[in-house]
Each structure stands twice: as structure tokens, then as C-alpha cells.
Amino acid sequence: MTKIAILQMCSGIDPERNYNEIRSAIFAARDGGAEMLFTPEMSLLLDRDRVRAGTNIVRQEHSRFVAMFSRLAEESGVMLALGSMAVAVAGGRNANRSMVFSANGNSTVTYDKMHMFDVELATGETWRESAAYQPGNEVVTLDDTPVGRLGLAVCYDLRFPALFGELGDRRCDAIAVPAAFTRHTGDAHWHVLLRARAIEASAFIIAAAQVGKHEDGRETYGHSLVVDPWGELLLDMGSDGPGLAFCDIDLSRISEVRAQVPALANRRSVTAV
Incomplete structure (x- = not known):
């Protein structure tokens, strides 16, 4: 039996505080x-203001926070x-x-989000992740x-089963799905999609999430989940x-x-055909 921890956050616009x-x-x-320990999407900075956010975004090799996270894992043993x-x-x-x-x-292992959140919701929310982010x-x-x-x-990768099919083919035991789901889409789709992906891959799904009203004005769904292979x-x-x-987590x-x-x-x- 393995014990894991999941951090649910309401990240804001101050990286130091996060x-x-x-x-x-x-x-x-x-x-x-x-x-x-598993943390959500955009744990260090959640800021919809592209100009303001840009002052806090640097290349990975230049980020003092990357070095700090690496030391933190070593120091804690987690x-x-x-x-x-x-x-x-x-x-x-x-x-x-x-x-x-x-x-x-x-060495640190990295993955860049493949699918950009470009949507227009019935609530009036519009998101264009591709305007600033490269998949x-x-x-x-x-x-x-x-x-x-x-x-x-x-x-948003969660909505694209081909990725999870590949992770299943690679016989992953667990899949991390950190997120900052909107309340509107979370209410409708969060639980059912995560459970489906766990079943399809016959793997644990570990989904740390953002929650609540954030400093930049957005609101996220929360409900960080762990789902077993069944x-x-x-x-x-x-x-x-x-x-x-x-x-x-019982890997058996x-x-x-x-x-x-x-x-x-x-x-x-x-x-x-």
C-alpha cells in the first residue's frame, strides 16, 4: 500500500505565496x-492577465522556482x-x-500540455489558451x-481519449491529471470523464484540482479526485x-x-474505411 497526498489549491497571482x-x-x-505529493494545474501562478503574468514567466532553466521545487523534494524526501x-x-x-x-x-521529468483550451461556453466564458501557449x-x-x-x-487533455489510449498501451499504473476546470464544465463532465479514463486505461487516476474564486476573476470547480482502475x-x-x-493506493x-x-x-x- 502506498500513501499519496493531493493538494487542492486556489492559486493566485503571487508565485511566492503559491x-x-x-x-x-x-x-x-x-x-x-x-x-x-500531487498539485494542480498552474500551481505556481494562475493569472488571466497576460501582461501581468508575463512578468512572472521565464524559461525553465532561468526559473528560481524550478530549482527551489527540486530542493524541496530532496529536503522533504517526498x-x-x-x-x-x-x-x-x-x-x-x-x-x-x-x-x-x-x-x-x-533529473526532473517534464510534460507540456498537448491540447489547448480554446472554447466558448454557454455561460459567456471564452478561453483562448493557444493565444499565449504552445501545445x-x-x-x-x-x-x-x-x-x-x-x-x-x-x-483539457482529459477530453482526448487517444492520449489516454497511448498511456494505457504503455501500461501506466497511474495517470496524473492536474486541472483548473471551470465550474460550468466541471459540473457536467469532471467526474464522468475521470472515471471513464481510469476504466479505459485500467489505471489509477490522480487529479489534483484548483478550487474557488481566484484573484484573476475566474472560478474553478475543485473536486480533486483519486479513481481506482475499476x-x-x-x-x-x-x-x-x-x-x-x-x-x-493499492497497486495490486x-x-x-x-x-x-x-x-x-x-x-x-x-x-x-
Whole structure:
């Protein structure tokens, strides 16, 4: 049995304050017996004002916070799955980048969100993530984590089953889906999509989420979830506010589920006619 911790946040426009919240959480996670901490999408900075946000976004190699997160994981002895943070990339764009920091000082593993949140909702909300962010193009998994082979995805990626099909084909034991879902889309789709992806991949889904009303004016859904390979909810943090929660992961559950319904082994390629 592996214990993990999930941090539900209401990140704001001050990276220092958001970092300090994560710092406090990782030591609380350690003291609670967790081997790994998962945080939401845009943990370090959540700011819809592109000009103001731009003053806080730099290339990964120039970010003091990346070095600080790496030291934090080593100091605490807890692996840190930073849901994502904005980093500058070539061409004047940004990447929405997940980072996993090892507790033993090994190199940081990164994944850039593939699918840009470009939508017009019935509520009147309009989002154009592609206006400032460049999509990634690489599927990323890493071995030797406390939850086995871990696949990485971010928020809107959840709606694109091909990515999760690939992560299933790679036999991921768990998939991280950090998010900042809107309340409108979260009410309708969050639980059903996460449960479906867990069932399809026969893997644990670990989804740390943003929650509440943020400094930049947006409102996010919360309900950080952990779902087991059968689609059962192991944790739902609700929408009352930020907090830290713990969940026990029984990796033997994966083989039990895959033995009963070997969907990954039975999958056939589909060719359009």
C-alpha cells in the first residue's frame, strides 16, 4: 500500500505565496506518511492577465522556482508531481508544463500540455489558451515512482481519449491529471470523464484540482479526485476550498482489474474505411 497526498489549491497571482503553500503542504505530506505529493494545474501562478503574468514567466532553466521545487523534494524526501507551471519557450510563447521532481535528486521529468483550451461556453466564458501557449507533442511516462509507472496529462487533455489510449498501451499504473476546470464544465463532465479514463486505461487516476474564486476573476470547480482502475472513487475533496488530503493506493488492484476485464490486451487497431 502506498500513501499519496493531493493538494487542492486556489492559486493566485503571487508565485511566492503559491510556492509557500506548496512548501508547507509537502512537509505536511511527509509528516502524514505520504511518499508523493500531487498539485494542480498552474500551481505556481494562475493569472488571466497576460501582461501581468508575463512578468512572472521565464524559461525553465532561468526559473528560481524550478530549482527551489527540486530542493524541496530532496529536503522533504517526498516526490513532487507539480501539476503544471507556465514557462517561456522559443518564439515568444509559453508552455503549460508539468514537472515531476525526484526525492533523490535525479533529473526532473517534464510534460507540456498537448491540447489547448480554446472554447466558448454557454455561460459567456471564452478561453483562448493557444493565444499565449504552445501545445506539446510528446507523450510522457516515467517509471520508479511510488505509484509505479506514471503517465502525465493536464486538464483539457482529459477530453482526448487517444492520449489516454497511448498511456494505457504503455501500461501506466497511474495517470496524473492536474486541472483548473471551470465550474460550468466541471459540473457536467469532471467526474464522468475521470472515471471513464481510469476504466479505459485500467489505471489509477490522480487529479489534483484548483478550487474557488481566484484573484484573476475566474472560478474553478475543485473536486480533486483519486479513481481506482475499476472506476471507483477513492477520494473526492469537494469544492469547499483548498486543502491537503491523503489516499492509499493499492497497486495490486491493477492486476486484479486487468485480469477480470483485459481490455488493454483485447484492444484492436481501428482503420477508417
